[in-house]
């Protein structure tokens with residue numbers, strides 16, 4: 477549901493973007509890289525641009541913030557034609573995130589995030605508060621990270637700072653070009669989950685380029701499948717693209733296992749979790765073991781004082797302990813309520829536990845998800861016809877100027 481109103485981190489109103497018969501012809505190229513595209517990006521939604529290499533995704537994205545000038549056509553943001561306004565000014569209103577965050581190596585994390593607010597002449601106090609607020613938003617402890625340099629961060633942390641920087645001046649639009657392309661699959665999964673959580677709070681209009689169809693299904697409210705020349709082969713919801721691919725081109729692009737990909741559409745919070753016996757550090761292990769036996773369980777979840785999972789010992793491990801240690805076990809399979817069932821399944825398979833611990837937004841324990849529950853969900857989503865209401869489908873064609881329909885949302 478898009479809210480389109482004031483947000484948790486600012487007061488800007490999201491805006492619809494419209495590319496109206498936009499063409500990009502690079503000098504010396506025989507064919508246009510983008511061929512007369514008309515594309516509506518609804519306000520407050522995530523629209524994913526996917527397609528084979530060289531089909532014109534990045535060119536389309538960069539024309540929106542005028543890093544690339546269109547050869548023909550018009551682009552509007554809300555009611556405003558932005559084709560002729562100053563490019564620098566426009567880019568302050570559109571956050572831009574690229575692979576590896578694109579951070580300036582000689583500037584601290586705080587200085588990187590503060591670039592646009594400084595240009596806008598904010599006071600030192602306001603900038604400092606905003607930097608800390610954004611670091612919190614992207615799950616980086618401000619006191620620990622604000623004075624570090626990019627080289628002192630992991631790839632995933634750099635990417636988070638990149639997102640924080642793009643959000644700094646609370647722009648209505650975020651443009652993201654393969655932002656998670658350079659990180660390992662587990663970090664990528666976390667960053668995707670975080671983006672979805674942040675989007676729940678900030679409700680931006682997001683255009684996101686990716687090579688990865690699974691990423692498109694997971695993040696997109698809408699997906700545009702391009703062929704060469706940014707020709708729109710299908711512009712639809714992830715459900716409908718999976719269930720009713722418009723052509724064999726789209727089918728090939730989806731690849732094998734469309735049924736399994738449906739799992740990307742369901743989240744852990746949508747399924748029933750199992751309860752678990754819990755224990756605390758310092759308790760007698762035999763007391764915890766007795767509770768595990770009484771409940772007929774195989775394991776106990778050890779929680780810290782904030783109910784965050786520390787470890788997940790089995791009966792056998794408990795029987796070897798005297799008191800429960802406070803040592804965290806980095807290898808326990810953990811997912812959040814916002815994780816997709818597909819990611820949950822991956823986590824379980826990697827850990828071979830056949831189950832994973834589920835935490836909420838504050839990382840507190842809420843229950844256990846099992847492989848059985850995920851398998852049931854696969855059966856259910858196969859049966860469910862994913863016929864979403866298509867009245868609100870945004871416009872996407874390559875056939876010339878469209879009539880602009882009602883308002884900015």
Ligand SMILES: Nc1ncnc2c1ncn2[C@@H]1O[C@H](COP(=O)(O)OP(=O)(O)OP(=O)(O)O)[C@@H](O)[C@H]1O
Nearest residue numbers: 502503505509528529530531532533534535536687
């Ligand atoms: N500066 C340029 N000059 C000439 N041709 C270009 C330029 N930039 C891109 N192109 C061409 O335009 C087409 C579209 O490129 P674009 O980078 O938009 O594709 P893409 O879909 O983002 O590709 P990828 O997924 O590989 O990043 C390609 O054929 C590319 O070779």
